Amino acid sequence: MSNQMSQWIALTALFALGGCASMASVDSARDTAPASASTSPYYPVQLTSVAMAYYDLYGGVEHLRVRRTASGNLVRFSFRVTDPVVASALGDKRATPYLYGQRSHALLQVPVMDKIGPLRQAGPLIGGREYWVVFSNKGDFIRAGDRVNVIIGSFHIDGLLVE
Structure with missing residues (x-):
């Protein structure tokens, strides 16, 4: 040989x-892994620095977070705007926001209150400010530790970890 x-x-x-x-x-x-992690097939890993830099350049946003609130009946997506021109799609009132659960394949929408309107901040965005969108999670489709995609018009953020 x-x-x-x-x-x-x-x-x-x-x-x-x-x-x-x-x-x-x-x-x-x-x-x-702890027993609570067995409910989700995904490991609790935050976005990498490359992904964070990509969303900062692509979407003009940073500090992306998805949290369960109100005993799990609501899921709150929050972000900080770094470039208002690039992130303008997130503030567009005509764009319908959705939250897609990768595990459950559930598509959550923003609830609309009678006197308040949709539970989201919309309008012209200002750089350096934090904004939020709330999604209805009746039925507990999205759980802590799940990966979700946020879709607002043509803007997509994939693989966020629910806290």
């Missing part, structure tokens, strides 16, 4: 063992 062939076999074996070791570390992390 040639020297190149033996090097290729050794390199292949190294990659195979590295893949097995990384899978073993994922399995061991899965085994040590």
Whole structure:
């Protein structure tokens, strides 16, 4: 057997063992997870710095958060505007906001109150301010630890973790 062939076999074996070791570390992390994490197939990992930079450039927003409120009957999406011109789609009153649950495949909408109107902040956005949109979660379709997508008109934010 040639020297190149033996090097290729050794390199292949190294990659195979590295893949097995990384899978073993994922399995061991899965085994040590608390019981509450077993309700969601997703691990509680926040957005990476690359994703945060992407949403800052693509959408003009930062500090993206999704939280359950009011005993889980509402889900609040909040964000801070860094560039009002780019983020103008989020403040558009004509755009209908949706929250899509990746686990449950539920599509939540903004509730409309009789005297108040839709539970969202809309209108011209100002840089540096924090805004929010509230979605109705009757039926508890979205739970803590789930991944969700926020869709407001042509603006999409994917894979946010519900707190």
